[in-house]
Amino acid sequence: MSIQVGEPLPEVVLQRIREGVETIDTKALFDGxxxxxxxxxxxxxxxxxxxxxxxxxxxxxxxxRKGVEVACMAVNDPFVMQAWGQNQHVPDGLIMLADGNADFTRALGLQLDASAYGMGTRSRRFALYAEDGVVRQLYVEAPGEFRVSSAEHLLSQLP
Structure with missing residues (x-):
């Protein structure tokens, strides 16, 4: 079962690159x-x-402007996430997170078996809004869809 609105985010360690590879636990990322x-x-x-x-x-x-930080996550390694961020001209402050072993994705219950495409375990396409480590909004896409997890949809739903 996947995480639900009102539940705290699980504590898992992710990776990102700033001054080299660094680990960041989800508690530090989301709390406060x-x-x-x-x-x-x-x-x-x-x-x-x-x-x-x-x-x-x-x-x-x-x-x-709404006081909301933004983080992007994929089941990729931190070097791929860094290269993708550079390729996409990601602004400073938009956090590119690597969930290389899908630990956080599995803890959220939002994994996707993409083995048929040679991609192994991946994350489903989703977006969530959390306040102080608690999920307040959750939007999980149906397979092959891209609607409810878009930036535009999230902006329209934020308080």
């Missing part, structure tokens, strides 16, 4: 903050690169 986390099945994949991440890049300042 308002954060939109969106997840994609894979960096550099078509919908993820043509629509999902670009929407959050385009609307990044609107989230900031």
């Amino acid at each position: 903050r308002k954060v939109v986390l969106f997840a994609v099945p894979g960096a550099f994949t078509p919908t993820c690169s043509e629509k999902h991440l670009p929407g959050f890049v385009q609307h990044f300042e609107e989230f900031r």
Whole structure:
């Protein structure tokens, strides 16, 4: 079963690159903050690169004006996430998170078996809004869809 609105986010360690590879646990990432986390099945994949991440890049300042931090996550390694962020001109402050072993994705119950496509375990496409580490909104896409996890939809739903 996947995480539900009103539940605390599980504590798991993720990776990112700033001054080299660093680990960050989800407690440190979410506690005391308002954060939109969106997840994609894979960096550099078509919908993820043509629509999902670009929407959050385009609307990044609107989230900031609402006092909301933005994080992107994929079941990729931190080097891929860094390269994808550079390729997509991700602004400083938009956090690119690597869930390389899908630990957080599994803890959320939002994994996807993409083995048929040679991609193994991946994350379902989703977005959530959390306040102080508790899920306040959750939008999980149906397979092959891209609607409710878009930046535009999230902005329209934020308080």
